Amino acid sequence: QVQLVESGGGLVQAGGSLRLSCAASGRIFRINAMGWFRQAPGKEREFVAAIKWSGGSTRYAESVKGRFAISREDAKNTVYLQMNSLKPEDTAVYYCAADFGWGIGVSEEGRRFDYWGQGTQVTVSS
Numbered sequence: 001q002v003q004l005v006e007s008g009g010g011l012v013q014a015g016g017s018l019r020l021s022c023a024a025s026g027r028i029f030r031i032n033a034m035g036w037f038r039q040a041p042g043k044e045r046e047f048v049a050a051i052k053w054s055g056g057s058t059r060y061a062e063s064v065k066g067r068f069a070i071s072r073e074d075a076k077n078t079v080y081l082q083m084n085s086l087k088p089e090d091t092a093v094y095y096c097a098a099d100f101g102w103g104i105g106v107s108e109e110g111r112r113f114d115y116w117g118q119g120t121q122v123t124v125s126s
Contacts, residue, residue, distance in 0.1 A: 003024070004098055004117035006117045007020070009120030009121045010121075011123045011125065012124055013124070016124070017084045019080060020081040020122075021079075022036075022080075022081075023078045024077040024115075032053060033051060033106055034079040035099070036049050036079075037094070037095045038094045040089075040092040047061050047109075050099075058070055063089075088126045091124050092122060094119065097113035
């Protein structure tokens with residue numbers, strides 16, 4: 001079994017920054033990619049960012065490009081999401097996800113990810 005534990009959410013004013021962390025533990029043999037998704041009240045879950053474990057290539061949603069940065073720490077099986085210039089529309093529950101498959105590239109499709117964290121709330125006040 002694999003566990004993903006997120007941390008770093010909270011309340012911040014518009015224009016501020018937050019850094020989310022997600023640590024994977026358990027029966028991990030190989031990580032293909034890890035990513036972040038978010039879900040705002042009354043809306044569907046949406047892709048935010050993802051990173052390929054080998055090589056470190058990244059992919060971002062258009063709405064966060066230039067403001068968010070995803071990174072990884074191999075030795076700790078941990079992925080980070082640095083969020084800058086936060087906007088009220090970034091308010092959501094943020095979920096970490098891990099892809100243990102063999103797909104090529106970095107996917108933004110939730111179905112490609114095998115395990116999910118419990119989520120961490122990010123609230124941006126105006």
